[in-house]
Amino acid sequence: MNINRLLFQKMDENTTNSTYNGIITTSYHNSHSFINNISVVVNIGGLQSTPGAAHFLEHMKFWYNNTNLYDTMNKLQTVLNATTSEFTTDFSLCCTKNQITISINHLLKSLYNHTFSIDIFEKEKKVIINEIKGYDLLISDKEQLNFIRKIIGRIPEVKSLTIEELSKLSIKNYQKNNTHIYIYGDMSIDNEESTSNNYNNGVLHIPIKFIDKECTISGKNIEIIIKVLYLTFCGDFNFTYHGRYIKTNQAYRKLSKIHFDNDDYLIFKNNSFKRVVDLLEDPNSALRFLEFFKIQKGDFSRFYDCMSNSLKLETLLDNLITEVN
Known part of the structure; x- marks a missing residue:
């Protein structure tokens, strides 16, 4: 491969800054990619709320109208995953070009839903408590375990969380202006007006x-x-x-x-x-x-x-x- 300025100009041509349904979107086009990789990043993490709350909320976002989002995505042959870190919650999708729009739309519909079922809330609470027990048994490194606990919480903290707290946290943080979509692949998505491409002089x-x-x-x-x-x-x-x-x-x-x-x-x-x-x-x-x-x-x-x-x-x-x- 001949690495020169023309190659980097081509990389710029493959980069798009736009909006999708009012959400800031950054895309990188790779025509050789069969699978599209999408990351929907919400700016709420484990260190920005009650310990365990952001992670619990991530679990709740996998449900919409009592339907598990995994089941919806499986029917579309889309792979779904999610991770809560210190400052963000990242929902990732892998899908073909033809399924990108419908997959993103299903995910966004679930992310911006703020009404949760009490039965699912109690069910996910048990799942998370078992998850915490698993980490406590498997991880011997105290520093690593303490870091994980900051994200997923300890059992008493998770037990004390209420469905009302999660709903308020969702309304505050799961908004379009607090979300960024990143797309990589041979995408087919109807982006809206381009955002400013002026060089960001911020330090x-x-x-x-x-x-x-x-x-x-x-x-x-x-x-x-x-x-x-x-x-x-x-x-x-x-x-x-x-x-x-x-x-x-x-x-x-x-x-x-x-x-x-x-x-x-x-x-x-x-x-x-x-x-x-x-x-x-x-x-x-x-x-x-x-x-x-x-x-x-x-x-x-x-x-x-x-x-x-x-x-x-x-x-x-x-x-x-x-x-x-």
């Missing part, structure tokens, strides 16, 4: 958590991407993305600066280009990338230009070394 402040220290890196989304790529390249760190921060289970190692007058710069640049291209070939990685870095049309060309400007890049990396060292 992001992203904490990075090592096992022995924490620091914060700052910059526009493209600059954050480059800084993370440099940490991966020079520090050999493996990062996971957690909505509002980046984490690694590795100890911090002091960064050194690459030399821009020899092959180091070319190796880093080419390695970074390839990593981004490879990310967008994998549906799950692509969706996480689009979501975490708030990608807009034009960002891939901006990324290429910034990486190709050695003076600008050197200044950016000097700033990174100061931030983390």
